[in-house]
Amino acid sequence: MTSRFYVTTPIYYVNGAPHIGHAYTSVAADVLARFHRLSGHEVFFLTGTDEHGQKVEQAAQNAGIAPQLFTDRISADFRDMADVMAISYDDFIRTTEPRHIKSAQALWQKVAENGAIYSGAYEGWYALRDECFYGEDELVTGADGVKTAPTGAPVEWVKEPSYFFKLSEYQDRLLELYEKNPEFLGPNSTRREIISFVKQGLRDLSVSRTSFKWGVPVPGDEDHVMYVWFDALANYLSALDYPDMSAEKAAFWPASLHLVGKDIARFHAVYWPAFLMAAGIELPEKIFANGWWTVEGQKMSKSLGNVVDPRELVKEFGLDSVRFFLLREVPFGGDSDLSxxxxxxxxxxxxxxxxxxxxxxxxxxxxxxxxxxxxxxxxxxxxxxxxxxxxxxxxxxxxxxxxxxxxxxxxxxxxxxxxxxxxxxxxxxxxxxxxxxxxxxxxxxxxxxxxxxxxxxxxxxxxxxxxxxxxxxxxxxxxxxxxxxxxVLLPAGRSLPAPQGIFPRYVEQEAG
The missing domain is CATH 1.10.730.10 (Isoleucyl-tRNA Synthetase; Domain 1)
Known part of the structure; x- marks a missing residue:
């Protein structure tokens, strides 16, 4: 029997243009997909874009265009980045597609039917930049007395009607999962952080919003849209035509590997397995978080003007030189510097x-x-x-x-x-x-x-x-x-073409 390999990148958030960090995860996933194809395995390789949420709605407003037009443009930019980097994806999922909305709603209904969702009101700290809710004990108070998220993102006090997912009920099951399956989550630094986070106690998670409309409507209550992470994580199933698990592509579930950036490890290693447990769906085999990129020793930021578009690097150094450097410079899973x-x-x-x-x-x-x-x-x-x-x-x-x-x-x-x-x-x-x-x-x-x-x-x-x-x-x-x-040895006597150099030396242009 041919073994199957289902690998995913995170779906990239469309509130900004693609950068080197996105290319890094995509190239890593591509290497794994290509390796398994060469091994004779049946491969399904998924990438795509995450297009809902308050941040996207605001970015579209700032650009003066409708959210759908805004997401169409940015999603096309991410697809172009994938094509320039020779990412051999089998499917490119967009969370604004009807197939995804149908699957995300089916997953919600399954979780709700199993008694893991209830209605209430959310009151607490929310970081728009992270699209994440934080407990009081997680916040950092600066010298000026202003509270921020542990990531440094500004937080605001939010109060609105909400549906909740019973995350607190999955704490023991999650800890058992990490303990019994040490290979489920890597690298070790991320694994330790996640276990520490879960051991501190899980609170029920707000999984819907009413203060904006750009999202997947909650089935049966269209005043609410799904919390962007419930919607986004469902993409790994929607690309396989969930809930039709008799579909041909459904044979690829459970996913062999979700590759993610370490900043979103919590969503994939805590929320996602809990949602799947609640829906009675088999869990993915492995989640692996890669590190962050700095540029010449500095954190990438728009204000510093050092955000690197991988396509520009490809124009200058050539595709394979860039792909090689990304995976050669620092052990995969650690932080890297682009120099x-x-x-x-x-x-x-x-x-x-x-x-x-x-x-x-x-x-x-x-x-x-x-x-x-x-x-x-x-x-x-x-x-x-x-x-x-x-x-x-x-x-x-x-x-x-x-x-x-x-x-x-x-x-x-x-x-x-x-x-x-x-x-x-x-x-x-x-x-x-x-x-x-x-x-x-x-x-x-x-x-x-x-x-x-x-x-x-x-x-x-x-x-x-x-x-x-x-x-x-x-x-x-x-x-x-x-x-x-x-x-099988190559036969003797085969004629070879005239040899040509494959890797030209790079010579830095003199400033003049």
Whole structure:
């Protein structure tokens, strides 16, 4: 049976333009989706936009246009960002779509039927910027005596009729979930924070608003719209045609992995499982929170003018150089800093020098000394076997890394083989063997070609365009690029195209 893999990004909030943080989570999810496809799994990869709520209504008013027109524009911008970053999503969900509204209302009705929603009045602190309710004990009082949310967002005292979700009744079940399934929530820093939050005690959650209208109407009471997070989280089901669980796409539930930013971990790791428990729906297998990006050591903010559009980086550095840097710089799950110096160094040292040169040297030697034809694999020395053995382990090694969302570690595993390949070519010196032992030279070049094929195959999820070029130059046909295909050697005698550089060195323009 083919195993299924359902991966999601958070749906991105449309009160502003896409930035590097959005691209980061999307690229990570894309790498996982592409990796599972190459493993022969059936994949469903979902991304999209979160388009309701008071913040969106206000942003549309400030722009002087209707909320739907505003969300159409920003959602299209997020879709463009995904396409520029080569995000291979299977579906792009929008919470203003009829299919989503139908599913969110069906989920509400199921939770309500099971007795987990009741009506009352909400009175308490609300942070519009976070779209989040906070208890008095969570607020921070500044030197000026002004209260703010723990995130620094301004809070206001809100009083209005509301429906409540009985979150307090799920505290023990949630703690049991985290304890019995340590893999459910990662990384460890986020897991510890969430457990600490839940242990402090959960209060029932206000899940509807009456003070604005831009939202999904509550079934049976259209004076209320759903709290934006109840609506938004339902997208993971609405893309599968919930409540029709007999639909073909429904087979992908439960989700294999929800990738989220750490700022929204609470909603995904506390509220979402509780909503699903209340609806009697199976829980997702894993939630993993990635860190935040700073720019040259500073927090991104509109006021500082340092919000980075990933599409601008792609124009300057190239798509795969950007994708590589995002997942290479800092262990996935931690906070990262976007520095031009680091980006140029990663491009020039690891891509152009390490991988680019290994490929270029090997292919140039094959072109010059073997007539551009793949030589036979004949006699293998211990050194040959060692390098080929390292390369052959990559698919399984990376499979284990992917299961743990250790994407940066996966790249380091590949780079160990690349560095070993460079040490091997230097030590074997096939250019010198040309004069002393032509057959041995061919054996060395064959070992390098096979090693490069393994490297390029496993790097396809990270750098799809560059690895496509590399595999073409290595003579690997489209039907020979899966992990299973690596078990079959490329036939000797296959003609290779003329070698071309894949990773140009980046040269900083002189200011003038």
């Amino acid at each position: 031009r110096k680091s980006m140029i160094m990663r491009n020039n040292i690891e891509l152009a020098n390490d991988l680019g040169n290994l490929c270029q040297r090997t292919l140039s030697l094959v072109a010059r000394n073997c007539g551009g034809v793949v030589p036979e694999r004949r006699v293998l020395t211990d050194e040959d076997k060692q390098l080929l053995g390292q390369a052959s382990l990559l698919p399984q090694l990376l499979s284990d890394r992917m299961a743990a969302c250790a994407l940066t570690d996966a790249l380091e595993d590949v780079w160990k083989v690349i560095r070993a390949g460079n040490a091997y070519i230097d030590h074997q010196a096939p250019w010198a063997l040309r004069k002393t032992d032509e057959e041995r030279m061919k054996d060395v070049l064959r070992v390098l070609l096979d090693t490069l094929r393994s490297i390029a195959t496993v790097l396809q999820p990270f750098m799809p365009q560059s690895m496509e070029k590399m595999l073409v130059q290595l003579g690997v046909n489209e039907n020979e690029r899966s992990f299973a295909a690596l078990e």
